[in-house]
Amino acid sequence: MTLEKNTLEQLFAELTDVVGDRFSTNMNSREVHSKDESYHIPKLPDAVIMVHSTEEVSEIVKLCAKYQCPVIPFGAGTSLEGQVIPESGGVSLDFTEMNKILRLSEEDLDVTLQAGVTRRQLATHLRTSGLFFPVDPGADATFGGMAATRASGTNAVRYGTMRENVLGLTVVMADGEIIKTGGRARKSSAGYDLTKLMIGSEGTLGIITELTVRLYGRPEAMAAAVCDFESLEGAVNTVIETVQMGIPVARIEFLDEVQIDAINKYSNLDYPLKPTLFLEFHGTEKGVVEQAQMVGELAAENGGNEFQWSDKEEEKNKLWRARHDAAYACKALRPGAGMWATDVCVPVSRLAECILETRKDIDETGLLSPIVGHVGDGNFHTVMLVDTDNEDEMKTAIAFNERLLARSLAMGGTITGEHGIGTGKMEFLLKEHGPAVNVMKTIKQSLDPLNILNPGKVVAINS
Amino acid sequence: MTLEKNTLEQLFAELTDVVGDRFSTNMNSREVHSKDESYHIPKLPDAVIMVHSTEEVSEIVKLCAKYQCPVIPFGAGTSLEGQVIPESGGVSLDFTEMNKILRLSEEDLDVTLQAGVTRRQLATHLRTSGLFFPVDPGADATFGGMAATRASGTNAVRYGTMRENVLGLTVVMADGEIIKTGGRARKSSAGYDLTKLMIGSEGTLGIITELTVRLYGRPEAMAAAVCDFESLEGAVNTVIETVQMGIPVARIEFLDEVQIDAINKYSNLDYPLKPTLFLEFHGTEKGVVEQAQMVGELAAENGGNEFQWSDKEEEKNKLWRARHDAAYACKALRPGAGMWATDVCVPVSRLAECILETRKDIDETGLLSPIVGHVGDGNFHTVMLVDTDNEDEMKTAIAFNERLLARSLAMGGTITGEHGIGTGKMEFLLKEHGPAVNVMKTIKQSLDPLNILNPGKVVAINS
Structure with missing residues (x-):
């Protein structure tokens, strides 16, 4: 075109x-x-x-x-x-530049924003309010972008993703019509869920210009914890049992040995080179202590080494620093290289198996790639550091990515937990959803008959 | 047709x-x-x-x-x-008769069901597992029906509605094509969210035949509480503050004086004829005590009378019995009458105002109608007992319903929190969603061009 x-x-x-x-x-x-x-x-x-x-x-x-x-x-x-x-x-x-915070209701725990407001901008705005917005994909993304790609991140295990936290949208359709989807009510059964249809549609069905999102009261207390394990299974079983017991962890993140090594080098730390969990607990003062103790016991039963935790601000930040530095640490592993972060999400019962096979697969290819994951949801990333000009290396990376996605599908998982389809995973979407992709195409064609909205993404329409 | x-x-x-x-x-x-x-x-x-x-x-x-x-x-x-x-x-x-439970994963906390499985059937099946499914619309509905109408109920404030608890669907489309939407992964960014599009589409976009839904570990402890208030505002402010403080109440239900009167008569009880909250807390043993105490304090500050609570099974059931009997008690208020339950959902900051105006409105019409609500979400029902053969009475009821929906919209709410559109609220859908209804129609026409799937519901298509 x-x-x-x-x-x-x-x-x-x-x-x-x-x-x-x-x-x-x-x-x-x-x-x-x-x-x-x-x-x-x-x-x-x-x-x-x-x-x-x-x-x-x-x-x-x-x-x-x-x-x-x-x-x-x-x-x-x-x-x-x-x-x-x-x-x-x-x-x-x-x-x-379209980044105004249009309305904030502390009573209703919601806020209406223009699509260009970023995550950190809202966090700054809320600093004195006692409220916070939980979805944190790492990058300081805009709300429009986060909604369009159905972003999530470390807090999703407790607070959900953009899918759960957007109440309503203003959207410009392909003919220029302005519509409002959803609203401010916490729940509604009024007609088709156009809000959820737009979330994750990556700008191909409509252009999100404003959003109303949920906020949460900042918890009375927070605690953080770190624990390394003798085995990956031990770490993952701790996650499974934590979720099964309904312990409301706010974050539960996994870093493999390669990621820990990268962090140690980058931040001059000396974490043991073992599979490691980073956790955060939100609740009352008594509640976070109870949560930390319960998870600590589960970790010990699953071969966890010292379960370090704290509800002191400074100590907490120190414990989590390694996780916060993960992306920079990856980049520093191979200066100048491109970073290819891919992601899958599997039922948590298959997570240990999936990560183990993936680690083995990476090692056999000779690629450099830490593994880091939002494991409470069964979601993990491999972060390949690749020389994008090196054809052979890119071929190896492409083939690895294909095997990873196939492995996730074979285990009942999805080809992307939070990064979306874009152009990168279009051919795999068909493998995951089969004939449902035709339904997606029908919807795309009916809402954007001229194929002008972000064409060539998510589903292929001939034009 | x-x-x-x-x-x-x-x-x-x-x-x-x-x-x-x-x-x-x-x-x-x-x-x-x-x-x-x-x-x-x-x-x-x-x-x-x-x-x-x-x-x-x-x-x-x-x-x-x-x-x-x-x-x-x-x-x-x-x-x-x-x-x-x-x-x-x-x-x-x-x-x-299509009611098999196809697969249960205790590890992944999910289950796959045929659409005819009912809520109670699954509860019985799970009795020995330590797991439960939280969405409870009252009726012993089928899962297909609950998904198709985006049902919710008393637990939604903590566990969400069908919207949040369905992971994937098998759907027969209008041409007979069988598609699978979503999957077993807890989150996915793979393409358009057809699962959420089908949920709440009331059989007009496809026919749901199988569902995979989330389960939850049964909490270690539960407690129940009842408290009546001198004023409606006191009760509602207790709700607002509870939600704002992030106290994770499992249920928080409001019953007005008329509903309490109905229950007293039906179940031979002697609750004070005052606005009353019924609550349930889920968590650890310490956690539920802490939650009950915190809400108790909020209630006292808001003019609540004795805050009765218990974590003993028998005592708990006694406290909640009145709420469980609400629907039967309504029917018994006027034997032989039809029951017209309508529902709206508003931002919680407008809830007291909305219920007060609605109560006054009902009383001025002379209609008999208790008010009962899932107030943690801002959702409430008026349950009119009407003689459907009496034309004048029906006219009064129709006019009241219209005013109620208009009131909800004027307060930033929705025309239905959980009952759906069907044929009953089609004309109001346009008032709530304006041009977005055209987008709904475009989707309906593209997915069901012959208009054979439950025609005449949700959106009007000429055929």
């Missing part, structure tokens, strides 16, 4: 009438909007617009529909499967 | 080839499948089939598509907005 130069110029003139100098074809800006944080090959948009309002997005989409020009929403650019890369050119809509 | 007699006979012959004597045009069976538990006017299906398998449902739907005959899924028949009533005739598919 490449537009004629004359058509593009006509469109660009009309877009400039709408947004003035926030429309740009500057090469620098186009390059910034050509890529995300993944290994996927950048592609230039034809133009970039810094959008400021829902109505403006609606006008832009109407014009793009008139000329059948692709529209790609762009937030913080932190996607990991090529979601924001303009596969067929078009106009990249940058939401970072 | 009424079919010619010849066409119907041809279809019926072909359906009989597929299901044998489980196909019936017996008037008694048709009458059973002509109605639900609501005040909506029954309509006869042309035939009833007791289905036994997904493949069979697929064959049936293919034949019905060939003849453009409506197909209406039927579970326990406990819907409240006419969801199972065959508006344009057609074939009612009864799922009650």
Whole structure:
């Protein structure tokens, strides 16, 4: 879908009438909007617009529909499967200046935001309120992006993902129509769940411009814990038993020996090179002590070594520092290399087996790749450090990734727990969902008949 | 959409080839499948089939598509907005004999069921396992029906609704295609969320034949509490503060004076005729005591009278008996009358105001209607006891219902928290969702172009 130069110029003139100098074809800006944080090959948009309002997005989409020009929403650019890369050119809509916090209700524990608000921006805004938003994918992503990719992260085991925490959306559809989905009620049975349909649709069904999300009261007390294990199974069985017993852990993260080694080197620490769990507990003062003690007992029964825990702020931060540094530590393992983070999610009963087989597989390929995971949900990442210019190495990485996804599917899991499909996992979506992908295509075609909304992502539509 | 007699006979012959004597045009069976538990006017299906398998449902739907005959899924028949009533005739598919529990994983806390399994059937099956399924809409509904109507109930404040607790579905689409949505992984970013699209679609987008749902470990301890308040605001403020403080109450139910009066009369009890909260706490032994004490303090600060609580089984059951008897007590208020249970859900900050205005409104109409609610979510019901043959009374009830829904919308709420749209609330759906209803219609038309799946429900499609 490449537009004629004359058509593009006509469109660009009309877009400039709408947004003035926030429309740009500057090469620098186009390059910034050509890529995300993944290994996927950048592609230039034809133009970039810094959008400021829902109505403006609606006008832009109407014009793009008139000329059948692709529209790609762009937030913080932190996607990991090529979601924001303009596969067929078009106009990249940058939401970072559309970042107002529109309404906050401390009583109802909800907030309405423009799509360009970032996670940290909201956290700062809430600092004095006693409230917090739990979904934390690591990157300082925008809310629009987090919703569009159904992001989650370390807190999901207790607080859920974007799927559970978005109450309502304002969305611009492919014809420019502005709709509101969901609302502020905590639950509703009023019609089809368009909110959930948009969440995870990666900008292919509509463009999210505003969101209402749930907030939580900051817990009275928090505690953190670290424990290394003699075996991976011991660590994972501790996770399974913790979840089964209904102990409401807020975070339960797994790091394998390679990841621990990376952290030790990066942060000059001396954690034992063993499979390790990092935990966080939220609750009352008595409650977090009780939780820590219960998990400590489970860990001991499963061959855990010293279960270190604390509810003191400074001590807690020290305990968790290693986990916080994980991504930087990975990058530092091989300076200059590309970071290919892939992710799968399996039923927790298969998690130990899946991680063990995956570790063995990585080691046999000779790839450098720590494993780190949100194991309370059965979700883990392999973070390959690859020389993207080295064809042989990329072939090895591609083949490993394929085996990992096949392994997850064979164990009743999914090809992505939280990174999404983008362009990176489209061919595997069919393996996971079979004929359901045709239903997805039917929906895509009915809602975006011209295929202008982030074309070439999630499901392939011929146009 | 009424079919010619010849066409119907041809279809019926072909359906009989597929299901044998489980196909019936017996008037008694048709009458059973002509109605639900609501005040909506029954309509006869042309035939009833007791289905036994997904493949069979697929064959049936293919034949019905060939003849453009409506197909209406039927579970326990406990819907409240006419969801199972065959508006344009057609074939009612009864799922009650398709009720196998297919797979249970105690390790992964999930279970896969055929759609005809009922809530109590699963509870009985799980009795020895230490696990439970939390969604409890009151009626002994089937899982297919609960998913199709996005049911919830008393436990939703802690454990969520069907929306949060269904992991995956098997669905027969309008062309007979069998798809699987979601899966067993706790989270996934793999493509559009067809699971959530089907949940709450009331059989209009596909027919749910199997479900995988989450289970929870039964808590180590439970406690129950009852407290009456001098004012409605006191009761509701206790709820708001409990939720804000993140006290993880499992149930928090409100009953107004009229409901308490009904219960006293029905169960020969002597609760004070005041706004009353019923609560349940789940957790560790220490945890439930702590929760009960914390809520007790909040209640006292908000004008609550004696906060009675207990973690002893017998005492607990006694405390909650009144709440369990609520529906029967309502019916007994006016023997022989129809029960019109309507429901709204508002942001909790508006709940006191909404209930107060609603109570005043009811009293001015002269209607008999207790108010009872799942107030932790902002959800409440008015249960009108009406003489459905009395035209004036029905007019009054219809006008009251309209005012109630308008009031909820004006307060940022929804026209239904858990009963759904069916035929009863279709015209109000447009008031709540405006242009988003067109998006719903587009999806309906794309997935069911012949409009054979439960036609005339949720969104109006001309056919």
